[in-house]
Amino acid sequence: MKVSSDMIKEMYEEAENVWVPEMVKLMKETKEPFINVIYDFGDAAHPITPHSSRSTNMAILDAAVLGKCLEKRGVENLHSALGEFQSIRLPAVSKQVLHSRYVGHIKQGLVLSDRNPFDPMIAKPEECQILLQRSVPFLGDAPSILL
Known part of the structure; x- marks a missing residue:
């Protein structure tokens, strides 16, 4: 699933509130983040x-x-x-x-x-x-x- 730039921005903002800085940095360095929907x-x-x-x-x-x-x-x-x-x-x-x-x-x-x-x-x-x-x-x- 491709994500929109708004989704990525929201993910980064959320990550900064939850994860340690190293994890946020890793997320931001990922070229094409994806959503893994689990049903x-x-x-x-x-x-x-x-x-x-x-x-x-x-x-x-x-x-x-x-x-x-x-x-x-x-x-x-x-x-x-x-x-x-x-x-x-x-x-x-x-x-x-x-x-x-x-x-x-x-x-x-x-x-x-x-x-x-x-x-x-x-x-x-x-x-x-x-x-x-x-x-x-x-x-x-x-x-x-x-x-």
Whole structure:
């Protein structure tokens, strides 16, 4: 996506209020800045944004759980196996997708109902905890069907 000169000017002004001078300098030295639009909806089983680094791991767990459900119920009981798969995976992936969306909003400095916009220049360590990978729901949990 090409950006207009007004968009670039606004980006620089915003950067000067948020980022350290070195980052602002790097941004200004970039010849053709771009906008990377991230959507969290679509045709994926769990449309997660990259803010939580989970998509590949989620897909691997999906495959493993689905395989176990099919093994347990048999291909002839596909509807039942898919129902079990959904009951196992939906609670975890729903929370992970929503967490990723929330973290994305924080990282973008958007206004949220439960907190002030994130400012990396003044953020306290406890405000940064939610941004850590270990704060992703169900991060270390393996579905019981795999144990």
